Amino acid sequence: MKIASLSPDQAPPIGVPLRFFAMAPVFLVLAALLLATGDGNPFANTHSPALLAATHCITLGFMAMVMLGAIQQVVPVIIGSQMPSPRLVAWLTMLPLTAGAILLTTGFALSKPELLNLSWPLLGLAFLIFISASLFSLARAAAKNPTRTAILLSILSLAGAVTLGMLMARGYATGLSIPYASLATAHISLALGGGVMLLIIGVSYQVVPMFQLTPNYPKWLTTYLAPAILVALLLSLIPVLFEPAPRWPELIAEIIFWILTSCYAVITLKLQSQRRRRVPDATLSFFRLGMLALIAAALFSLASLLPTAYSDHLRMLSVLTFLLGFAMSVIQGMLYKIIPFLVWFHLFRGGVNAIKVGIPNMKEIIPERWMWWHLKLHVGTLLAVLLATRLDMAAWLVTLGLLLQGILLGCAIFTGISVYRDTLGRIEQAST
Amino acid sequence: MKTITEFMAADHVACDNEFARAEEAALANNWSVAETAFIKFRDDMAHHFKMEEEVLFPTLKSAGGPAGPVHVMLMEHAQIKELLKQMAEAVAQKNAKSYGGLSETLLIVMQQHNHKEENILYGMADDILANEREALLERMQAV
Ligand code: HEM
Ligand SMILES: [Fe+2]
Ligand SMILES: [Fe+2]
Numbered sequence: 001m002k003i004a005s006l007s008p009d010q011a012p013p014i015g016v017p018l019r020f021f022a023m024a025p026v027f028l029v030l031a032a033l034l035l036a037t038g039d040g041n042p043f044a045n046t047h048s049p050a051l052l053a054a055t056h057c058i059t060l061g062f063m064a065m066v067m068l069g070a071i072q073q074v075v076p077v078i079i080g081s082q083m084p085s086p087r088l089v090a091w092l093t094m095l096p097l098t099a100g101a102i103l104l105t106t107g108f109a110l111s112k113p114e115l116l117n118l119s120w121p122l123l124g125l126a127f128l129i130f131i132s133a134s135l136f137s138l139a140r141a142a143a144k145n146p147t148r149t150a151i152l153l154s155i156l157s158l159a160g161a162v163t164l165g166m167l168m169a170r171g172y173a174t175g176l177s178i179p180y181a182s183l184a185t186a187h188i189s190l191a192l193g194g195g196v197m198l199l200i201i202g203v204s205y206q207v208v209p210m211f212q213l214t215p216n217y218p219k220w221l222t223t224y225l226a227p228a229i230l231v232a233l234l235l236s237l238i239p240v241l242f243e244p245a246p247r248w249p250e251l252i253a254e255i256i257f258w259i260l261t262s263c264y265a266v267i268t269l270k271l272q273s274q275r276r277r278r279v280p281d282a283t284l285s286f287f288r289l290g291m292l293a294l295i296a297a298a299l300f301s302l303a304s305l306l307p308t309a310y311s312d313h314l315r316m317l318s319v320l321t322f323l324l325g326f327a328m329s330v331i332q333g334m335l336y337k338i339i340p341f342l343v344w345f346h347l348f349r350g351g352v353n354a355i356k357v358g359i360p361n362m363k364e365i366i367p368e369r370w371m372w373w374h375l376k377l378h379v380g381t382l383l384a385v386l387l388a389t390r391l392d393m394a395a396w397l398v399t400l401g402l403l404l405q406g407i408l409l410g411c412a413i414f415t416g417i418s419v420y421r422d423t424l425g426r427i428e429q430a431s432t
Numbered sequence: 433m434k435t436i437t438e439f440m441a442a443d444h445v446a447c448d449n450e451f452a453r454a455e456e457a458a459l460a461n462n463w464s465v466a467e468t469a470f471i472k473f474r475d476d477m478a479h480h481f482k483m484e485e486e487v488l489f490p491t492l493k494s495a496g497g498p499a500g501p502v503h504v505m506l507m508e509h510a511q512i513k514e515l516l517k518q519m520a521e522a523v524a525q526k527n528a529k530s531y532g533g534l535s536e537t538l539l540i541v542m543q544q545h546n547h548k549e550e551n552i553l554y555g556m557a558d559d560i561l562a563n564e565r566e567a568l569l570e571r572m573q574a575v
Binding site: 145210211213277278337340344348360 | 448449451452455456459511514518529530532533534536537539540543544547551
């Protein structure tokens with residue numbers, strides 16, 4: 001029996017996820033600063049140091065930071081299995097991830113091998129601890145639902161991506177001669193197509209129906225989609241790793257990958273259009289924007305497979321729309337739902353005194369207007385992204401957009417935390 | 433013959449629909465509709481809780497079902513009842529902002545709760561109480 005998932009104290013202390021969430025926006029600001037200090041238009045060249053640095057500010061410092069915090073929160077609740085020593089794991093992942101991300105990105109930006117050489121062991125440590133703790137907890141989970149499968153596959157892909165990333169960083173730092181281009185392709189596919197994509201899919205199965213009262217995802221989809229995406233992804237990597245090989249299997253696998261991910265996006269949009277809860281909701285709008293961006297990323301990538309002069313350009317656009325349009329929209333939308341809920345949930349545990357003092361409801365924790373401003377700012381940033389590879393002006397707007405988003409999100413999260421602290425103080429006062 | 437899971441999950445969906453109707457009207461400041469819809473929602477929730485608290489859970493417990501999960505469900509019922517009480521105040525004061533914040537909170541608590549019941553607890557009840565299911569469902573509907 002799956003009794004494990006009903007133990008009362010499944011949720012970790014609120015400090016565990018909040019610590020990660022509070023650190024994440026700092027890296028959006030850092031990404032903007034690194035882009036601003038790069039030479040020329042950083043988006044014009046895939047290998048520009050400023051772009052590589054900013055990419056990892058966003059992927060490691062922002063996305064991985066939020067995802068690690070969210071997984072440590074979500075796995076115990078959805079899967080019904082505690083993480084081992086949640087506080088210790090939180091510190092031992094958050095600190096090395098922060099330090100490692102700063103060193104890696106400044107190492108890229110300043111082309112300093114010493115910094116790269118310090119960064120990869122720290123990042124390896126953070127991910128090793130996180131991955132072992134989550135695998136341990138997923139293995140113990142009694143509930144074998146599709147979300148668990150998707151999260152498991154996501155974590156395994158992430159492990160592969162991180163291993164390749166470490167290898168390349170060490171290679172750059174020490175001047176090893178390894179096939180960087182193939183390794184980078186595999187690294188990017190595993191990180192984005194595996195790690196990020198599958199985690200978002202797994203979480204969607206739970207939160208899309210729950211937040212908006214939509215119908216559930218069809219059963220065939222939740223059973224097969226995540227494994228099918230991973231298989232397509234791995235097949236597309238075989239020729240990369242075993243050169244020289246014919247290119248057509250890779251092409252077919254990549255086409256299948258993008259068809260599957262677009263199916264997910266289209267079905268999610270369709271379910272959301274059938275929602276029974278029809279009130280305006282910033283999280284919902286962020287989520288739908290993310291799905292549209294995912295479809296755009298698929299179209300850009302598919303178009304890049306055609307033999308035209310724009311291939312590289314389209315590939316770059318696809319990575320940018322996937323990262324900033326799809327992943328960042330969904331993650332920010334989720335933060336605006338999770339943080340107010342966590343604050344409310346942990347305050348409500350104050351019991352009778354909490355009710356006497358009066359705890360804020362979810363809309364009194366982060367002002368809703370800020371969320372809508374943020375959405376507009378994000379849409380503006382994304383429109384600039386579409387032109388950023390061509391127009392220097394647009395590249396500047398993307399940089400500015402990231403800076404403002406980091407500041408706004410940071411203010412929102414700190415407001416949430418201070419509402420929590422103030423109310424907790426009042427509850428404690430009432431009980432003495 | 434419906435299983436307990438099917439019967440109770442359908443009741444959850446019915447309550448969700450009432451929830452959505454009341455919220456939409458309240459946020460539109462359409463208080464005559466909101467009040468009727470909210471009262472219907474609150475009464476249907478109360479009836480649903482009664483079926484669980486007075487019939488299903490005690491029967492499950494005395495048939496050797498696990499006490500821990502039932503205890504957690506009851507704690508969550510208390511949370512939901514508190515939120516419903518605060519929502520009733522918001523309706524009385526015609527305060528759309530306060531209603532919206534509370535209903536947002538209630539939705540997540542309620543959905544997580546229903547999810548756990550539908551995926552774990554009701555399934556246990558269907559297993560343990562298979563022989564007396566028909567009588568049990570009748571007793572539940574009668575409360
Ligand atoms: C231990 C952690 C990591 C290290 C050491 C690392 C290192 C690297 C290196 C050295 C490259 C350059 C490849 C090349 O073009 O030669 C790269 C590219 C890239 N990495 Fe990572 N990476 C790590 C984690 C991640 C994660 C977690 C993600 C995404 C979730 C990610 C996404 C990317 C992307 C999108 C690129 C392409 C960037 C561009 O071309 O501008 N990386 N990474
Ligand atoms: Fe219940
Ligand atoms: Fe129920």
